[in-house]
Amino acid sequence: MKSINYKYTIITSLLIAFLFSFNGFSQEDEATDASSYKMRFNFKTVKQYDNSRLLEVSFIGQNKKDRKDKIPVFDAVIKFYNNDNLLGESKTSDEGIAQFAVPGNQIYITDEDGYINLTAKFEGSDGLDEEEEEIQVKDLFLELNLEEIDSVKTVLVKAFTIDSLGVEIPLEEADLIISVGGMISKMKLEEGTIEDGEFEFEFPTDIPGDVNGDILVYSIITDNDDFGNVIQQKTVNWGNIKTKIVKEDNKLWSEAAPIWMYIVLTILLVGVWANYLYTAINLFKIKKEGKEIELKETELNTEH
């Protein structure tokens, strides 16, 4: 990447008040010196999977003495240009990041070598001086193919540029990373080199994927001098889900009650109901005896 850094030293006395008002620092902190902060204005571009291009500026003030003391500049308007052609503008966030996505169908102005000249510009304000950075990248196309070749899950990456006549020119050599999407960040699977525009990689069989077995595969070229950052991605159902068989212990909230509970309850109920039955049997015996006595009495009465 051809990068031209224009670094400006912040001199104005208003800078510190400007920076501190953004960050809620105490305005009474008079010990802080304005000149002790240096502005970091970094510009990068990422070509994304849908051919759109993300333009990103990081605008941060860094203490000259204490490098850990970094203060982001937010709400600063950053304008993005392709040569003199304004692509769009964006404001820096609370973290001092301004992003602008140029659509995939954008036609860029290129130089005779095919480089796209991109500029990010902060036009300055009452508190801050003007900042500008320019980068030059070539438009690289990444094709990511996920195929099963002889039952082997294979990642095939093809990288090429297109010249003015529309002819695909394979990329000679570039470092490439193959990753898969994780819950928090990308997980690197392989680091390799594209040679003659192609790269092949045997996909591992032990990646679980999401709940449906889907895996998001990335092929990434990072910080290339000629192409910047280029990302291509594709989803494939290569996940090898191993359902963990969790043996459910007998708990109060589980489907079935604990065994001891059935045993105790059965003993208690059988004990109690057996006693009821025993009582009922004895009552029948009492009744039977009563009937016999009654019969005898009736017989005696009839005899008399």
Added chain:
Amino acid sequence: MNIENRKRELAKEFSPMLEKTTKTSKIWIGFLIAVILVGVYAFFVQLFKGHIVTGMRDNVVWGIYIINFIFFVCLSYSGAFISGILHFFKTPWKNSVSRIVEIITVLSLIIGPIFILLCIGRLDRLHYLFIYPRIQSPITWDIIAIMTDLIGCFIYLYLTFIPDFAILRDNSENASKWRQKVYKFLAIGYQDTTTQREKLHKITRTMSAMVIALAIVAYSVLAWIFSLTLQPGWNSSIFAPYFIIAGLYSGIGVIIIAMYLIRKYYHLEHYIRKVHFIGAGIILLVVSLLFGYFTFSEYFSRWFSHKIHDTNLLNTLFTRYFWVFIFANYIGVLVPIVILFFKKFRTIKSITFAAIVAVIGLWFNRYLIVVPTLETPYLPIQDTREEFVHYTATWIEWALSFAGVAAFILFFILIMKLVPVIPMSGIIDNEREQKMSKKSFKKIVTE
């Protein structure tokens, strides 16, 4: 003395109590029926308009219905417990109070669960409890326990009634025909022969032991419905024994009140004597000390733990429910202790007064267990109407509660119209035993 003649005498003595209805008792029965009818009206209002007519809302889902349920069921279990003890250990003065206790046991076990039905929003789904029971749920345990206990108590009550039914069957020539038929049917041919008597004594004794165990189990299950949750104020390891003690406290209280009213109304001074009140009063004293100890232990550990939700609950108890708390846990415990502790205070009236204070105090204690806990949940409802957060019982709930109490008293009166409140068979058994001991004493002396 000829036993048959004695039976006749007793039947004659108690028959006015069974057959005659005075004007006062008619008015009293009429009043009770009126209270029940108001309750029936309230029930229909609730049935057609839904639980919106009660004070129960999303926050406080249990109100005085559940309090009455616990109160009555506790009364029943304690009745079963006391009755079982009286029979099992052949307590000398049991005869005068045993039937009162047995009737209280069965009636409160019938009335209590009705309040649960009033509490259920979707009565049409009641049968789901039986179709889809979860053995691991304390609610299922409670259903099993209550049903088993109810059947056990019915059998037990019936066993103790049989000899009296037999006496009344043989000595109710002047009684109405339906009454004679009922006595004959219920006496199941009991002729008081030695074998029949022994059999009946044996099964009654076994059942008395059984109802003691059942009362403890069922009562603990009732306590676990609360204590197995994590709610502040409920989640306590001593809740089951605390409930048992509290139940005994209210049970003895109600027995003393019933003894006082029956003695006064039916002129049974000869059978229910001061000694019975003093005996019951001393038991009430012991139980009140235990109850006070458990109550102190329960609140002390909550206060000392400084857990935020327990602290919130205690703040509620000492602010919004300050006077209820004072009555339930101070007056309701200390007044009976003071009255019963000093010998000179132990008169029939003062013991009855102590029992009334204890019973009312215990009802409020139950209120404090149920409502303030539900008013201080883990996730409080915010920005809503006052009546959704706090609970106040409506007239519907009060009407149904009083109807429950009225039904309890009415059924008590009706049972006393069927069998004498003092077991005649018990009197005869006592006299028979006295005669036997005299004979054996005479035999020892002559030999």
